[in-house]
Amino acid sequence: MELLTWHLRGPLSRRAHGAGMRGGDLIREVFGSESDSDDADELNRPGPSPPSPLMRPGCVVETPAGADACVGMFVAREALGEDARRWLLDSIRADDLVDFPDDEPSTTASDRCAPTGGARNQAMRFGRDHLPRWALALADAVAKLATRRPGDSQGEHDVASADHTDDDDDDDDAAVFPREVLARARTASGVFNQMIVNQYAPGEGLTPHVDLEAFADGVAVVSLRSTVVMDMYPPGFEPGTSHVPTNSNTVPVWLRPGDVLFLSRAARWEWAHGIAARDADPAEGETRSEGGAVVRRGCRTSVTLRAMREDGHELRVPA
């Protein structure tokens, strides 16, 4: 219960903004969905074919400017090109997982987006068996990117391979995700076995939070459509504080269409992340807290990929 409550204060609390859903409705909607009887139909639906390769060749996984202190956070810039973004949005729409407030979702930033009101703006799936095909394809491509060394534009490193030797250990820590996270690729769970699709209208945010302990290390967020600023809050931030002013210690990360954000190590366990509820963000690189250039938000869609921990940390849901 505590875990769930904590989670609800985080990613889901933004619903209070438009949908006015709470407690049981939310939990039923969010956690009930994985056992829906129409799950099998949804999973077997062919859907649009992914472009090949899914990830843009030559994309670089980097530490965003000014974010060196946030150890374990990386962004793959425009990892999904135009075709991949279109495929992903079409796949999400084909599965009818969330409502799109605009009829023809653009693959780039758009300000033609009205607030969602009572729309379904979040969907979760737990377990690889419950992930739609498109999510499995995305998860595998993102997991490959996570084997890269930051700054490298190519060359997945097979740190999870069975013939890996201990002599390589120093090198392992140089990859985007730690070795033990990448090693999940050899298990049934895969690197990722859980996903959330989130839909944000302009003005909607995400309360700062550290992801639940029930989720393992190694979180990836695929960002689609509107550019947005994700704020990283350094260790010491008190989760559950509903209104946290952005202060000088906060590290802003600009997420553009097709970017993939990686959180592991301290960035996943010690830093909190959140999105301010506002209609516009400071222009990229803008550091002044007031009076600087701003960019209006459009609609944003994100896909968060994670894995459930298998060491007894349950995601408890009240009966």
Ligand SMILES: O=C(O)CCC(=O)C(=O)O
């Ligand atoms: O939507 C996003 O960009 C992040 C979502 C997130 O942090 C979460 O689901 O825990």
Ligand SMILES: [Fe+2]
């Ligand atoms: Fe999160």
